[in-house]
Amino acid sequence: MDVWSSLMDGFATALTPMNFLYAVIGVLLGTAVGVLPGLGPAMTVALLLPVTYALEPTSAFIMFAGIYYGGMYGGSTTSILLNTPGESSSVVTAIEGNKMAKAGRAAQALATAAIGSFVAGTIGTALLAVFAPIVVEFAVSLGAPSYFAIMVLALLAVTAVLGSSRLRGFASLGLGLAIGLVGIDSVTGQRRLTFGQPLLADGLDIVVVAVAIFAVGEALWVAAHLRRNPLHVIPVGRPWMGRKDWGRSWKPWLRGTAFGFPFGALPAGGAEIPTFLSYVTEKRLSKHPEEFGKGAIEGVAGPEAANNAAAAGTLTPLLALGLPTNATAAVMLAAFTTYGIQPGPQLFSSQGPLVWALIASLFIGNLLLLLINLPLAPLWAKLLQLPRPYLYAGILFFATLGAYSVNLQAFDLVVLLVLGALGFMMRRFGLPVLPLILGVILGPRIEGQLRKTLQLSAGDPAGLFSEPIAIVVYIIVALILVWPFVLKLIRRNRPQAAGAPSAPAAPSGSSAPSGSSAPAELPGRQEPAARTETTVHAPGSGHEDRTVRSDKKETP
Amino acid sequence: MTIVVGYVPTPEGEAALTQAITEARKSNTRLLVINSSRGDALVDNRYAQEPDIQSIEDRLATQGIDHEIKQPVRGHDAAAEVLDAAEEHNAELIVIGLRRRTPVGKLIMGSVSQRILLEADCPVLAVKAG
Numbered sequence: 293m294d295v296w297s298s299l300m301d302g303f304a305t306a307l308t309p310m311n312f313l314y315a316v317i318g319v320l321l322g323t324a325v326g327v328l329p330g331l332g333p334a335m336t337v338a339l340l341l342p343v344t345y346a347l348e349p350t351s352a353f354i355m356f357a358g359i360y361y362g363g364m365y366g367g368s369t370t371s372i373l374l375n376t377p378g379e380s381s382s383v384v385t386a387i388e389g390n391k392m393a394k395a396g397r398a399a400q401a402l403a404t405a406a407i408g409s410f411v412a413g414t415i416g417t418a419l420l421a422v423f424a425p426i427v428v429e430f431a432v433s434l435g436a437p438s439y440f441a442i443m444v445l446a447l448l449a450v451t452a453v454l455g456s457s458r459l460r461g462f463a464s465l466g467l468g469l470a471i472g473l474v475g476i477d478s479v480t481g482q483r484r485l486t487f488g489q490p491l492l493a494d495g496l497d498i499v500v501v502a503v504a505i506f507a508v509g510e511a512l513w514v515a516a517h518l519r520r521n522p523l524h525v526i527p528v529g530r531p532w533m534g535r536k537d538w539g540r541s542w543k544p545w546l547r548g549t550a551f552g553f554p555f556g557a558l559p560a561g562g563a564e565i566p567t568f569l570s571y572v573t574e575k576r577l578s579k580h581p582e583e584f585g586k587g588a589i590e591g592v593a594g595p596e597a598a599n600n601a602a603a604a605g606t607l608t609p610l611l612a613l614g615l616p617t618n619a620t621a622a623v624m625l626a627a628f629t630t631y632g633i634q635p636g637p638q639l640f641s642s643q644g645p646l647v648w649a650l651i652a653s654l655f656i657g658n659l660l661l662l663l664i665n666l667p668l669a670p671l672w673a674k675l676l677q678l679p680r681p682y683l684y685a686g687i688l689f690f691a692t693l694g695a696y697s698v699n700l701q702a703f704d705l706v707v708l709l710v711l712g713a714l715g716f717m718m719r720r721f722g723l724p725v726l727p728l729i730l731g732v733i734l735g736p737r738i739e740g741q742l743r744k745t746l747q748l749s750a751g752d753p754a755g756l757f758s759e760p761i762a763i764v765v766y767i768i769v770a771l772i773l774v775w776p777f778v779l780k781l782i783r784r785n786r787p788q789a790a791g792a793p794s795a796p797a798a799p800s801g802s803s804a805p806s807g808s809s810a811p812a813e814l815p816g817r818q819e820p821a822a823r824t825e826t827t828v829h830a831p832g833s834g835h836e837d838r839t840v841r842s843d844k845k846e847t848p
Numbered sequence: 849m850t851i852v853v854g855y856v857p858t859p860e861g862e863a864a865l866t867q868a869i870t871e872a873r874k875s876n877t878r879l880l881v882i883n884s885s886r887g888d889a890l891v892d893n894r895y896a897q898e899p900d901i902q903s904i905e906d907r908l909a910t911q912g913i914d915h916e917i918k919q920p921v922r923g924h925d926a927a928a929e930v931l932d933a934a935e936e937h938n939a940e941l942i943v944i945g946l947r948r949r950t951p952v953g954k955l956i957m958g959s960v961s962q963r964i965l966l967e968a969d970c971p972v973l974a975v976k977a978g
Contacts, residue, residue, distance in 0.1 A: 329890065520890030521921050522885050560947065676891035 299421055302648030306656055310355050314347075317654050318355035319660045321361020326369075327672045328683070329376050330514060333363035334619035334729070335506035339687070341499045341627055342694035349631040350646050356627060356652040357607075360620050361413060361552065361654065364563075364603045365661045366672065368405040368596050372398060373525045373673050381563035381599040384571045388584065388591030393526040395587045403529035404541045404589055405596040406665045411542075412549040412597035413658040416604025419553050420611075421651050424640070427612035431637035436748065437758050440741040441765035443734055445772075446559035446615050451727045453773055464723045467714070468731020471496055472739075479743055491703045496711075498626040500695045501732050504708045505725055506619075507691040509715020511684040516716070518680065531666050540594040544574050547598030555598075556605020559617050563602040570594035611647055614737075622729045670752045699764060850937040851875075853944070854930040854964070855883045855904070856894045859977035860945030865904065867975045868943040872913050879908065879915040880937055884929040887921035894926075895919070927963035934968060942972045 297551025305311060321340075325331040337356050346350040367379030385405065392401040433443075451461040474485045486492040533541070548570040555566040574590040575581065584591055609615040614635030616622035628635045633643055640647055646675035665672075695708040718725060742756075749755020757763055853868035855861045865881070872879040881904060885895035896904075899918060909917040920929050934942050946961050954962075965972050 376890065519887040519921055519923055520894045522887060522889055524893055524897050527890050596899075673891075677889050677893070679886065679888045680890070681888055808849070 295421060295425055298620065298644060298648045299652060301645065302650070302652035303655075305350060305645060305649035306354060306653040309651065311351050311649070312656070314351045314355040314659060315358045315657050319362040319657050319664065320395060321355075322359035322364075323366040323369075323661065323665065323672060324362075324675060325359070326363035326366020326379055327369060327675050328366075328678075330510055331683075331687075332379060332506075332619070333360045334502070334623050335510065335687075335828045336363075337620060337623045337627065338499065338502035338506050338801075339690050339694055341502075341623070341630060342697045343690075345697075346632070347685065349633065350649050352627065352631070353624070353646065353650050354657075355625055357650055357653055358657045358660075360624070361600070361603060361657045363411075363620070364600050365409050365665055367599075368409070368592075369402065369665075369672050370676065372401045372405065372592070373669075374523055374530060374676065376523070379599075381567055381602070382596075383564070384567040384595040385592055385599075387571065388588050390526075390585035390628075391585070392589065392592065393528070393587075397587060397589075398526050398528035398640055399531045400533050400537050401587075401592050402667065402669045403533040404537060404593045406531060406662055406669070407533070408541060408545040408548065408593045408597040410658055410662040411598040412552060412601040413604060413661075414655060415546075415549045416553050416556075416601040417651060417654040417658065419653070420604050420608050423557070424608050424612045428637050428640045430507075431613050434637075434761060435759055436741045436744040437756050438761040438765070440738060440745055440756065440767070441762040442559070442613065442615065443738045443741065445765050445769050446609075446617060447727070447730055447734055447738070448769055449559050449772055450562075450617065457722070458776070460721075460723045461727050464718065464725070465727035465731045467718075467723075468728035469735040470731075471501060471711075471728070472732045472735030491701065492669055495736075496707060497698050497704065498733060498734075499698050499702050500707050501711055502623050502626060502729060503691045503695050504711030504716020505715040505718075505728060507687050508708060508712025509719060509725075511688050511691075511715040512712060513719045514680055514684055521575060525676060528670050528673075531669050534601060536813065537589055540580075540589050543577075544570070544590045544594035545597040547573060548594040549578075549601040551594075552598035552601025552603075553605040556602030556617070557608040558605075559609065559615060562618055563599040563606075566598040566602050567595035570598040589758070607654075610635070611650075613637060614639065616733065619726050619729055622726075622733045626733050698722065849875075849940040850878045850880050850940045851941045851943060852882060852930060852934045852937065853879045853961075854926060854942070855881050855896065856926075856945070857883075857896045857900050858894070858945070858947070859967045860947045860975075862945075863977045864945035867973065868916050869908070869911060869913065871941060871943065871973065872915075872929045873911065875940075877914075877940065878937075879913050880933055880939070881908075881915065881917040882920070882926075882930050882933050883917070884920045884922075884924070884926050886925060887924050888923065895921075925960065927960045927967070930960075930964055931967055934970060939970050941970060942968050942970065944974050946976050 306315065321336060322333055325333060325336045336359050338356070344355065363379060363382065367377060367382035368385050368389065371377045371382040371386035372393050375386050376389035377383045377386050389401045392398065435571065447465060451465045452458050470485065474492055476483055476493050483493060548566075549571070551566040551570045552563070556563065571591055571594060574594040575584045578584065578588060578590050580588060606617050606621050609617055610621045610625060614637070616624065616625045625635055633639070633646070691707065692705065695704050696702070698704060715725065718728070745755050746753070749758065757766070851868055851872050853864055855865050868879060883896045885892045896919070901919070905917060918933065923931075924932070930942060930944070933939070942964060944964055948961065953976055961974060965974065
């Protein structure tokens with residue numbers, strides 16, 4: 293079989309001593325940033341991009357993949373031991389995980405999270421290896437109009453479906469697209485948004501933008517909110533599981549995987565929705581529903597599996613279509629471009645060995661993560677005792693060094709600071725960071741496809757609808773955009789139907805707080821750096837909503 | 849007049865607290881318990897959590913000692929917080945717990961106890977654990 297032999301070649305590449313070393317470095321770094329709230333794999337990959345210029349692309353990507361998977365593992369440790377999710381995808385894990393830890397079952401919670409992540413990650417990677425070539429086969433038949441439509445879908449879906457506020461999402465997307473426009477137009481040679489500054493003519497370097505938004509913005513934010521009452525980590529020994537725990541865990545692992553992978557693969561999937569769905573499902577199916585809310589192992593096993601499967605799922609559109617659906621994938625896409633690799637359906641044919649080595653390294657990374665996480669979980673928790681000034685000083689140093697080393701221009705440092713201030717303001721006003729990053733990275737590519745389409749159709753906008761796939765995608769886009777309004781209408785009509793038929797569309801109805809769309813009310817922050825309180829809604833249950841703060845945990 | 853005790857949830861801290869309670873009962877003065885953190889790390893095991901504080905509160909209340917527990921998180925180190933409190937409340941005595949530190953450890957980490965001993969304006973009572 294072709295996939296099989298390519299994968300074996302991939303293993304051969306990934307297991308060379310140097311590449312294996314980079315995989316180890318990647319998973320260690322990834323776990324570390326996953327454990328620390330506020331730092332995420334996207335920021336780490338962005339910081340390391342300039343440092344890895346000298347490396348072979350294969351080694352660099354093996355390391356990035358390790359960081360990505362490691363971040364998914366690390367987040368659960370903080371969730372369980374501190375009730376402070378290290379990553380937004382671990383918010384749901386904190387619900388049951390921390391309760392388990394408080395009940396003295398931290399070891400089992402950590403074990404089911406780690407083993408579940410391993411199971412889900414491995415299955416997810418296998419699905420990736422199987423599905424990605426199929427998607428590619430389908431994708432090479434797509435023309436520019438379909439591509440344009442799919443990219444529009446990805447951007448809008450990420451902006452509208454995830455996150456707590458559509459308005460903020462679109463504001464952030466607009467900022468990103470504007471940043472992406474800076475520079476000389478590739479078709480007409482016009483200067484756009486350069487303000488007569490020749491240094492802006494080449495556009496803003498994506499590395500500088502990513503580092504500024506993720507690293508500098510985050511550092512400024514932390515500096516502004518430094519003092520807070522520290523917590524204690526719940527002490528734990530070596531994670532282990534009894535026979536009963538295994539029996540209760542394996543089904544949630546598999547179900548979590550089934551939720552995670554497809555959602556990760558969809559544009560706008562992300563890891564938050566599947567983790568939440570998995571939690572709700574486990575709660576419904578559990579033989580011990582009374583334990584939910586008090587530390588049920590199923591509530592840790594399912595969501596943790598779901599977020600790792602989603603991580604693998606996310607790589608499918610990235611590798612097969614060149615379409616990132618979360619922040620880390622977006623930065624990895626930028627990394628492809630900086631290495632001069634053209635992402636898209638042709639990636640599998642033009643960079644076959646690299647892609648398969650990357651996939652093979654995911655299997656290896658998963659195994660490594662299991663091996664280093666089971667015995668070392670208590671050690672990782674010690675990282676949380678690091679005084680944050682030291683940590684962020686180091687990050688700022690790396691950020692500055694990285695931004696400067698891209699072009700060796702002092703001007704880039706100015707850009708870094710300006711965009712860093714923008715990143716800080718976005719956090720301050722609750723704007724999600726992901727739409728901005730996707731806008732910056734996908735914006736120019738979308739524009740390229742749009743231009744191509746319009747050139748082919750000689751400027752006729754009807755050319756945008758010349759492919760059936762494009763039309764289908766536009767219908768989905770329309771549904772996503774219209775859905776919340778429909779929902780609002782239904783909600784408004786329902787009380788009227790129940791009550792007396794009064795004047796239609798009373799102004800009180802329109803002023804009622806309406807959630808944007810149903811999934812948007814899920815633990816909906818895709819950014820590790822996301823900062824506002826994330827309310828985890830547990831419907832259909834007796835106990836009240838719990839509020840998990842994604843980073844700040846202040847006791848008065 | 850007040851007795852100030854620097855408390856940390858360790859054997860040394862407990863020893864200091866016990867000694868401070870004895871002193872406070874002897875001279876029938878107010879007891880001020882200080883437990884501080886710089887607050888710049890997510891986790892600080894020397895910052896007492898709610899249950900700890902509650903149990904101290906109960907212990908002091910049952911002994912009938914006029915007391916106050918303060919947990920300042922202002923970015924200052926523990927020595928500064930204890931010295932500040934002593935000055936502010938015109939303390940007659942500061943009680944602290946001593947732990948053994950290697951010379952190298954002391955060189956790197958500094959010593960909270962040493963700074964309190966050297967800079968306090970009132971007598972300092974230093975006790976050891978166990």
